[in-house]
Amino acid sequence: MSWDDEINIYNDPIVFLSRKGNASDPYKHIKETVEVINGKALLREVPEKTKEVVVTGENITWSEVENEELLDNYFEVDYIQGVVFFNSKNNGKSFTFDYYGKGAYYTPDTRIYLTYQNGLITASSKFKDLDRADLEQKNRVDTLIVENPQPSEVVDIRVDRNGNIHRTARDRINAEQKKIEDAYVDMNGDEFDSLKNRIDSEQRKIEESNVGLNGKSYLSLKEHFDDIDSNLNKAMESVTIQMRNNFxxxxxxxxxxxxxxxxxxxxxxxxxxxxxxxxxxxxxxxxxxxxxxxxxxxxxxxxxxxxxxxxxxxxxxxxxxxxxxxxxxxxxxxxxxxxxxxxxxxxxxxxxxxxxxxxxxxxxxxxxxxxxxxxxxxxxxxxxxxxxxxxxxxxxxxxxxxxxxxxxxxxxxxxxxxxxxxxxxxxxxxxxxxxxxxxxxxxxxxxxxxxxxxxxxxxxxxxxxxxxxxxxxxxxxxxxxxxxxxxxxxxxxxxxxxxxxxxxxxxxxxxxxxxxxxxxxxxxxxxxxxKTTGLNWINAELKTGVTKYGQDVPVQYCKDSNGMVYIRGICTHAYKGENPKLVLFTLPYPYAPKRNQFFRTVASGLADKSNRIEVYTNGDVVLESTTSVSDTPFTVLDGVFFYVDLD
The missing domain is CATH 2.115.10 (Tachylectin-2; Chain A)
Known part of the structure; x- marks a missing residue:
């Protein structure tokens, strides 16, 4: 809820303005030095509990506790009011507090009363009286300064380097002081005790940036950036080369x-x-x-x-x-x-x-x-x-x-x-x-x-x-x-x-x-x-005088993904005697074996009849001998298989 919403709805309440802690409204990183008074250090904002408060100082390792006795190096944080409690021995000591602020409580001046006044006088009324008296006094002094001749140095000091003229030298000095005090706070909202401390912090960041992740030191931030740029270009060139080599x-x-x-x-x-x-x-x-x-x-x-x-x-x-x-x-x-x-x-x-x-x-x-x-x-x-x-x-x-x-x-x-x-x-x-x-x-x-x-x-x-x-x-x-x-x-x-x-x-x-x-x-x-995952059978080109036995048993061959060649089917031919040495067909490269292969298959006639088949390294599939005496014998090639060495 915004400040105006709080004020308009509740009419002068004690307001707690909080951050959401998301990407659009993140918690504010704060690092400040606070003195311990009466065993308490009052933080500028209420810290976010999930990120904890880190205390440093006095060369002591500080430990946060909850509902325990506060020993010399212990502290306890009130994450509701934004107060850090210490052992009373630490009174008067200043410590550095590093935390993430999620907001703060704001009390209206209408609810603060003055104890030394008769009757109930609020701070609001007193501030108005003081503001009015201060303004009157300032106007009287300014009138005296303006209406009386001033030394040239005083007149010159009213004009800043940009040519802006201030009514009095005091106004000019106040304006310059405000600029300096505003510079105590960096773009992240972190506040420093002095302009020097902030400049030292920025210089330290720059010097730390001059050291690469690999520990390499650079003379300047520019040199570091140039080296990063060079490495990125090399990486891009490497990726480009890899892409080109893997079209x-x-x-x-x-x-x-x-x-x-x-x-x-x-x-x-x-x-x-x-x-x-x-x-x-x-x-x-x-x-x-x-x-x-x-x-x-x-x-x-x-x-x-x-x-x-x-x-x-x-x-x-x-x-x-x-x-x-x-x-x-x-x-x-x-x-x-x-x-x-x-x-x-x-x-x-x-x-x-x-x-x-x-x-x-x-x-x-x-x-x-x-x-x-x-x-x-x-x-x-x-x-x-x-x-x-x-x-x-x-x-x-x-x-x-x-x-x-x-x-x-x-x-x-x-x-x-x-x-x-x-x-x-x-x-x-x-x-x-x-x-x-x-x-x-x-x-x-x-x-x-x-x-x-x-x-x-x-x-x-x-x-x-x-x-x-x-x-x-x-x-x-x-x-x-x-x-x-x-x-x-x-x-x-x-x-x-x-x-x-x-x-x-x-x-x-x-x-x-x-x-x-x-x-x-x-x-x-x-x-x-x-086709690519199963066996693809190829019809064999039978030699002259050799024909297929039937439409349902064509002579075919194939090779599986492991290099195993298979032959199947039945062919027929004229009787050539017991040792015909008949070339039935020729396997093309790479279906031919690296050494001759020998097989016994079924032949025409009675059950005891058989053929001796040899597959040569040139791919010839040859009927070497047979016990069949049929005038029109058939040769079964089912069961012929062998491994082809692909090397």
């Missing part, structure tokens, strides 16, 4: 930098891959018909996206240019490493001359990629729908026609069984996978095959972002999607993934991996979850 944590932060139509004018060739050449401000896109034998590579200027040139070369049916590693030869001609066949080799296509070079044998098929510094060429292994891992080559060795394999990296089932991998690149020694035949997915895998991050972007959010860029998306919820490439792009001093999202009939080249970009929502695809 995979921000894959769903994306930014469209340009877009263009999916198809070339008048042609139906569909995009398969792209590459960015920031040194020459060029964009390259590979296109071809599905199953076609003509590959087209188009060169555009960026950022205008003006079509500069298109060159063609002939490839074998089934080959796709799902990746466009490029370099400049010794004649400064633009060259691409391309696929001539579905798998097993690459060739160098000289874009400037239009000449396709000889085959260079490397492992893997379809997808190719590289890093910005051209340290690595990366070649995918698997099939058209699955990516089991990659082969990592020295880039220059492939460029020079003498491929040197650095290592083979196996991917876990979450990648192999997940959304189709469409493109690969390398950034900061991390493999970036552009995925998505229907749903936009991006994954990052390290050189040990450990998945660092996988995100599936919300298709609606992606469409809205694309439409905000060029206004060409007609339906945010129902459009065709396919990933058609991932590459690297230098942005603001950082190398980030650049993804080609195809939405209906346009390609949107989108940066990702920086918190500065637009944050897209994430989607959980239940079908993807089932």
């Amino acid at each position: 995979e944590q921000y894959l769903n932060y994306e930014k469209v930098i340009f877009s263009l139509p999916t198809l070339l004018m008048g042609l139906s060739d569909y995009p398969q891959a792209f590459a960015i050449n920031q040194e020459r401000n060029e964009l390259y896109i590979a296109r071809q018909l599905n199953g076609g034998t003509t590959a087209r590579i188009s060169k555009y200027s960026i950022p205008s996206l003006t079509l500069l040139d298109t060159k063609n070369f002939t490839q074998f049916a089934g080959a796709y240019q799902e990746g466009l590693p490029f370099f400049y030869n010794s004649s400064n001609q633009l060259c691409f490493i391309v696929r001539k066949n579905y798998s097993g080799n690459v060739a160098i296509f000289n874009f400037d001359t239009g000449v396709l070079g000889n085959s260079i044998g490397i492992l893997g098929s379809l997808k190719l990629g590289m890093d910005k510094d051209r340290n690595f060429l990366i070649s995918h292994y698997g099939d058209a729908t699955r990516t089991e891992g990659v082969h990592l080559y020295d880039f220059n060795s492939v460029k020079n026609g003498t491929p040197s394999l650095i290592k083979t990296i196996c991917f876990p089932n979450s990648i192999s069984n997940g959304e189709k991998v469409q493109s690969i690149t390398i950034i900061d020694n991390k493999i970036v996978l552009g995925q998505g035949k229907n749903n936009p997915v991006i994954s990052v895998v390290d050189f040990n095959g450990i998945v660092l991050k996988t995100v599936e972007l919300n298709k609606r959010d992606l469409a809205i972002m694309a439409d905000d860029f060029d206004g060409n998306i007609n339906n945010f919820d129902n459009y065709s999607y396919e990933n058609e490439g991932v590459s690297f792009y230098e942005y603001d001093g950082q190398i980030l993934p650049l993804v080609a999202h195809v939405l209906d009939s346009r390609m949107y080249f989108t940066l990702c991996g920086s918190i500065d970009f637009t944050k897209l929502g994430l989607s959980i695809n239940p079908e993807t979850e089932v």
Whole structure:
């Protein structure tokens, strides 16, 4: 309750004005020195009990007690009246009291009477008489001073340094004294005995501020602040570097930098891959018909996206240019490493001359990629729908026609069984996978095959972002999607993934991996979850002369997350004798064992008939021998399983 409320309601009461003790009206921190008189020290305000009162002085450790005998070093606090009680031996001594004041009692002068007057004379009446007499006397003295000539020094002293003229020298002196006394109280309300004590206290704070938390001393507060600022800048730089080195944590932060139509004018060739050449401000896109034998590579200027040139070369049916590693030869001609066949080799296509070079044998098929510094060429292994891992080559060795394999990296089932991998690149020694035949997915895998991050972007959010860029998306919820490439792009001093999202009939080249970009929502695809967490059985490609036994028992294989390969199904073939050594099918890498594996399975005929199956390190699954004599024997493969050493 405010002072005015107390006065108006109760008409001259004894008023206790208290603070609330919250953020807007906190208790007041008070540190004051008070003399003990008659065993009592009267505090300026009533202390808050929960914060206690701390007493110091006389080099004694003081202890607060309650309802106990007051020994020499004991004291008791009346938290209602604001009085501290001591043993009478402490009378006349002054102690320092540190506490938090919550308010004080104020007694009106109408309730204080004078004991030396006849009758009941209140302090209020007496104060009025004194004020009136004092004013009369002051006016008489001031009149005498003003009406009589004064020495020049006295006249000068009436004018302060700001040019303000006071009526008398006394008024000027009183005004200056008030300023000094007001300066005894700091901004927190703490009152000091003298201006010197306050200045000493402030100086002490400044000197203490010149010592850091680690004990380091500074010559000045500015030097201390400068050091703090420097440390903060270093910390920010460290955080920035960490964020830049961990772009995979921000894959769903994306930014469209340009877009263009999916198809070339008048042609139906569909995009398969792209590459960015920031040194020459060029964009390259590979296109071809599905199953076609003509590959087209188009060169555009960026950022205008003006079509500069298109060159063609002939490839074998089934080959796709799902990746466009490029370099400049010794004649400064633009060259691409391309696929001539579905798998097993690459060739160098000289874009400037239009000449396709000889085959260079490397492992893997379809997808190719590289890093910005051209340290690595990366070649995918698997099939058209699955990516089991990659082969990592020295880039220059492939460029020079003498491929040197650095290592083979196996991917876990979450990648192999997940959304189709469409493109690969390398950034900061991390493999970036552009995925998505229907749903936009991006994954990052390290050189040990450990998945660092996988995100599936919300298709609606992606469409809205694309439409905000060029206004060409007609339906945010129902459009065709396919990933058609991932590459690297230098942005603001950082190398980030650049993804080609195809939405209906346009390609949107989108940066990702920086918190500065637009944050897209994430989607959980239940079908993807089932595929990546369960076993994904793959139909085996049976050799000529070997066929499946029935629609309900196809020959299939799979690999679980622990590296265990399983084979199941039944196949049939013509009778080849007791030791046919018949290759039934071949397991692709990395399903082949590191050493030959031997198994006994059920054969056609009576219950005692059996087959001896051997799985070779090259992946061949061979019927070595059989006790069946049937003209059309069948071979059961259920129960064949073995561990694949992934190292």
